[in-house]
Amino acid sequence: MALLVVEDLHKRYGKEEVLRGVSFTLERGETKVIIGPSGTGKSTLLRCINRLTEPDRGRIWLNGEEITSRRTNIYKIRAQIGFVFQDFNLFTHLTALDNVRLGLIRVKRMPRREATERAMRELARVGLADKANAYPAQLSGGQQQRVSIARALAMDPKLILFDEPTSALDPELIGEVLQVMIELAEAGMTMLVVTHEMGFARSVADEIIFMEKGVIVEQGPPEVLFTNPKVPRTAEFLRKITEFYGESS
Amino acid sequence: MELIFKWEWLPQLGRGLLLTVELTAACISIGAVLGLLIAIARLYARGPIYWLASAYVQFFRGTPLLVQLFMVHFGLAGWGIRLTPLLSGIIAMGLNTAAYQAEYFRGAIQAVKRGQTMAALSLGMTRGQTIQHVIVPQALRLVLPAWSNELVYMLKYTSIVYLIGLPDLMGIGRTIASNNFRFFEIYAVVALIYLALVLIITFGLRLVEAAIRVPGLGTARQ
Numbered sequence: 213m214a215l216l217v218v219e220d221l222h223k224r225y226g227k228e229e230v231l232r233g234v235s236f237t238l239e240r241g242e243t244k245v246i247i248g249p250s251g252t253g254k255s256t257l258l259r260c261i262n263r264l265t266e267p268d269r270g271r272i273w274l275n276g277e278e279i280t281s282r283r284t285n286i287y288k289i290r291a292q293i294g295f296v297f298q299d300f301n302l303f304t305h306l307t308a309l310d311n312v313r314l315g316l317i318r319v320k321r322m323p324r325r326e327a328t329e330r331a332m333r334e335l336a337r338v339g340l341a342d343k344a345n346a347y348p349a350q351l352s353g354g355q356q357q358r359v360s361i362a363r364a365l366a367m368d369p370k371l372i373l374f375d376e377p378t379s380a381l382d383p384e385l386i387g388e389v390l391q392v393m394i395e396l397a398e399a400g401m402t403m404l405v406v407t408h409e410m411g412f413a414r415s416v417a418d419e420i421i422f423m424e425k426g427v428i429v430e431q432g433p434p435e436v437l438f439t440n441p442k443v444p445r446t447a448e449f450l451r452k453i454t455e456f457y458g459e460s461s
Numbered sequence: 462m463e464l465i466f467k468w469e470w471l472p473q474l475g476r477g478l479l480l481t482v483e484l485t486a487a488c489i490s491i492g493a494v495l496g497l498l499i500a501i502a503r504l505y506a507r508g509p510i511y512w513l514a515s516a517y518v519q520f521f522r523g524t525p526l527l528v529q530l531f532m533v534h535f536g537l538a539g540w541g542i543r544l545t546p547l548l549s550g551i552i553a554m555g556l557n558t559a560a561y562q563a564e565y566f567r568g569a570i571q572a573v574k575r576g577q578t579m580a581a582l583s584l585g586m587t588r589g590q591t592i593q594h595v596i597v598p599q600a601l602r603l604v605l606p607a608w609s610n611e612l613v614y615m616l617k618y619t620s621i622v623y624l625i626g627l628p629d630l631m632g633i634g635r636t637i638a639s640n641n642f643r644f645f646e647i648y649a650v651v652a653l654i655y656l657a658l659v660l661i662i663t664f665g666l667r668l669v670e671a672a673i674r675v676p677g678l679g680t681a682r683q
Contacts, residue, residue, distance in 0.1 A: 262583060264579055264582060264583060287585045287586070287587055288585065289585075290582065290583055290584065290585040291584065291585025292585075293583075294583075295579075295580075295583035297576060297579065297580065297583075299576060301574075301576035301577060301579060301580035302580070303577060303580065303581070303595055303599075304574075304577065304599060304675065304677055304678045305595075305598050305599045305602065305675050305678055314581075314584070314594065314595075315584035315585065315586070318586055318590050318594060319584055319585040319586055319590075347675055347676045347677060348677060349675075349676040349677020349678075350676050350677075360580075363584070367584060367585070
């Protein structure tokens, strides 16, 4: 069975149906990239997967355990799913080190010393060991996002969800974050990434999901989607977004 | 008319001052704990707990402090609950400042960005852990400037407890003044002592603010 199974997910905000029956699977070690116009429910979809947003209908399994079941301990599930936010959401009052080890100490009940060692390892992994004692406001956007990736990694997640991780960054800071993500994908981390970075999608993704208006329009390997999409709308979207963002990034 | 102040009055005023400080410290502490709980109840609870917390704030902010003090001290006595003046003072003013502090805390908690909660929950923290380790530590830093005002108000408001017979700074001052018919001098000295206390508190809290300051988490004064 796939690591993550999403089946017929629906979510409505008032009159607007943001997700209208989304189904897909994610295998262990796989990187899938979700692309699509703004307001198509991509972020909502990610938030439904760890139930930061409650879906109205549909089921989700992680590693065979149904997340959407009322009996599931959602806190335990969330601890296994890393989440990287568009605007980082580092804890403002804590240093980089404390940001990374808070979950280890409070959720995993790890002894302080062990948690510190683990947190320092993750900070080193994203190249920020020397910023351990800096507060978020003292870090650049790219550094903050790398700390937030370290925070997710420290929890030993089964998969990490990335919600437009580079969209809030100045262009010259995007590369350092993408580099960390590329290394993660190469190291075999399971990742589900919402992004407009077509270069990343094309070179790193095992599969690309194109979403629009709450449904998956088309999904497949990047070489197929980029060169020979089955649905005309996919081709149109890819052409427009590539013109706008460029491909090299 | 000459001004007369006898140095022998100072030790008596000192005893009153001590009581004023103790009373203020007790009230503000009770109010801080209770106020924080009420703020959390008003923000996170639903149903009866929410309504109760809201009614509490409305009642204590909507009625005069003196009426509340008399209700506790003289009113409860009518029901057979006789409290010492000190206890009545602490309870009435502690409950009163709790309502005001609750509103300060509520504002500060609401000022903590929603993404902070999302990030904490996404790590697997419970709502309680999120409030305890993420929301409250930030809210307390944000609330400090406004909260300082409440402490200063409280210090000055304690001067009404002489009306239930407590020998606080105001109470002692009043006794000395009436015994010696030196109202202006005594009340002027009493006022200066209050002023000195307010200045000390204000300065002390600025030191605290500086000590717990975190870059990017505004405790900036206007």
